[in-house]
Amino acid sequence: xxxxxxxxxxxxxxxxxxxxxxxxxxxxxxxxxxxxxxxxxxxxxxxxxxxxxxxxxxxxxxxxxxxxxxxxxxxxxxxxxxxxxxxxxxxxxxxxxxxxxxxxxxxxxxxxxxxxxxxxxxxxxxxxxxxxxxxxxxxxxxxxxxxxxxxxxxxxxxxxxxxxx
Numbered sequence: 001x002x003x004x005x006x007x008x009x010x011x012x013x014x015x016x017x018x019x020x021x022x023x024x025x026x027x028x029x030x031x032x033x034x035x036x037x038x039x040x041x042x043x044x045x046x047x048x049x050x051x052x053x054x055x056x057x058x059x060x061x062x063x064x065x066x067x068x069x070x071x072x073x074x075x076x077x078x079x080x081x082x083x084x085x086x087x088x089x090x091x092x093x094x095x096x097x098x099x100x101x102x103x104x105x106x107x108x109x110x111x112x113x114x115x116x117x118x119x120x121x122x123x124x125x126x127x128x129x130x131x132x133x134x135x136x137x138x139x140x141x142x143x144x145x146x147x148x149x150x151x152x153x154x155x156x157x158x159x160x161x162x163x164x165x
Contacts, residue, residue: 010103010165012158017070017096017148022079024065024087032086036067039079049124051138060125060136068092068125068136097154099147105165106145110137112164121145130157 024032037044042054045061052059056072065087071078079089103109107118114128114137126137133153139145149157 009105010101010162012161013100014154014158015098015100017093017098018073019092019096020069020071020079021090021092022067022069022082022087028086029065035082035086036079039081049126051123051125062127095151096148097151099149099154099158101145101161102143103165104143106139106143109161109164110145113160133157
């Protein structure tokens with residue numbers, strides 16, 4: 001499902017969002033991280049909001065013991081080999097949509113909907129809320145950004161973003 005809408009200066013795309021959440025149990029992080037890194041095939045981000053990329057897959061450190069993995073496809077078995085005594089894995093794909101935004105006015109649009117420090121958003125994941133709805137915002141350039149939002153609010157958030165331009 002790809003929904004696109006465009007206006008003179010903005011393009012919005014709603015895309016499926018394969019997402020696996022992995023959480024380490026308290027006291028197991030020292031063993032959990034290396035196990036997850038082996039599954040990912042590379043180093044994990046060390047700071048909350050940090051992003052690591054490898055072979056079309058992204059890992060975001062969403063909390064001190066929480067990782068969000070964005071695989072290239074929904075059927076990914078990534079992190080399925082994490083021992084249950086170290087942590088858990090949950091597929092959140094059905095509940096999330098990625099809204100990609102391209103506009104020369106991205107900074108102005110984002111400033112109208114998120115209370116975040118624009119200067120610290122390039123290349124990191126920023127967790128915030130939009131009208132009390134939890135969102136994750138990332139931007140790859142001055143004009144390109146993406147929101148990961150709950151599926152049930154994707155349409156209204158897209159409409160709200162269009163109004164913000």
